[in-house]
Amino acid sequence: DKILKLQTVTYKWKSVANGRHTGYIAQDVEKIAPEFVTTGKDGLKKVSYTGFIPWITGAIKEIFNKSVEQEEQIKVLKAENAVMKSYLCQKDPKAPFCIK
Numbered sequence: 001d002k003i004l005k006l007q008t009v010t011y012k013w014k015s016v017a018n019g020r021h022t023g024y025i026a027q028d029v030e031k032i033a034p035e036f037v038t039t040g041k042d043g044l045k046k047v048s049y050t051g052f053i054p055w056i057t058g059a060i061k062e063i064f065n066k067s068v069e070q071e072e073q074i075k076v077l078k079a080e081n082a083v084m085k086s087y088l089c090q091k092d093p094k095a096p097f098c099i100k
Helices: 024-034 049-091
Strands: 007-012 020-023 037-039 045-047
Touching: 020 024, 024 037
Parallel strands: none
Antiparallel strands: 007 020, 037 045
């Protein structure tokens, strides 16, 4: 859920020539995951991107597990569909889904 709250942005760093960067705004990250944000002596906030690795790994695992569950559900539905189709085609062989 926290990952979904993050907004990716592309911005230009003031202190770096051609400082185009894609990432997160530290102030926004601080609201969601303050442990990933530090404030330097210059007052600038910085995001620790390595802190997100466990979150990303967890999200990938969750997506993978849902994918496996959905594949199993699809197999069950296909089998049920085949049984229903067979039954219905015995009752009405001229039904559009029975004609090959």
